[in-house]
Amino acid sequence: MLISLFDEKFxxxxxxxxxxxxxxxxxxMESRNIDGDFDSNEHIKLGKFIDESTFRREKHRLQIPGICSIDFIKTDSGFxxxxxxxxxxxxxKPQIMQTMYYIYILNEITGKECVGFLHLPEARKKIEIKLNEELIRGSLKEISEVINNDCPKPEIKAICRGCSYNHMCWG
Ligand code: SF4
Known part of the structure; x- marks a missing residue:
């Protein structure tokens, strides 16, 4: 399964x-590398600031180009x-599913038992995420269907206000 992930056109x-x-x-749109208004997006800037200004000592980013960019990993607990x-x-839910996908990827690569943690520094929260393989495999199929078909029609939602593609969908 993992090999096919690396072979995907997108x-x-x-x-x-x-x-x-x-x-x-x-x-x-992201799958086609369509350029949104990323540089001036305040949400992206705030996200970057939080990312760069927290957990500085722990940060050992793990990157697999085009697949994952994990903020940091630890092995102290044995997992x-x-x-x-x-x-x-x-x-x-998007945050949970992104983290769960990283657990899936690292579990496939290393064969080790993995656990995920989501940190929300603004709320001082740390939430444990566990892998649901069936959910990830089903989502992979659905994502593949979306990106291999025509662009889905935009639907207005709360996040549109802060989205980098706002001007393309609604401008
Ligand atoms: S503006 Fe709204 S509909 Fe368009 S891509 Fe962004 S979130 Fe989706």
Missing amino acids: RISGESFFDYFSCKTRLW LEIHEVKKGKKVS
């Missing part, structure tokens, strides 16, 4: 999972721990 990344559970139109730092005060 690789399915952690970001793809985040986008799929946020907005299918955004997932499709392979995957840590993701996010902005916001409430945990969201």
Whole structure:
């Protein structure tokens, strides 16, 4: 299964999972590298600031180009721990699914038992995420269907206001 992930024409990344559970139109546009208004997006700037200013000592980013960019990993507990730092005060499904996908990837690569943690520094929260393999495999199939078909019609939602593609969908 993992090999086919690396062979995909459009690789399915952690970001793809985040986008799929946020907005299918955004997932499709990201998969085509369509340029949104990323540089001036205040949400992206705040996310970057939180990412760069927290957990500085722990940061050992793990990157697999086009697949994952994990904020930091730890092994002190005997498990392979995957840590993701996010902005916001409430945990969201896209954040959970992105982290769960990272657990899936590292479990496939290393064969080790992995556990994930989502950190929300603004709310001082740390949430444990466990792998649901069936959910990840089903989501991979659905994501693949979206990115291999025509762009889904945009649907207005709360996140549109802060989305980098706002001007393309609604401008
Ligand atoms: S503006 Fe809204 S509909 Fe368009 S890509 Fe962004 S979130 Fe999706």
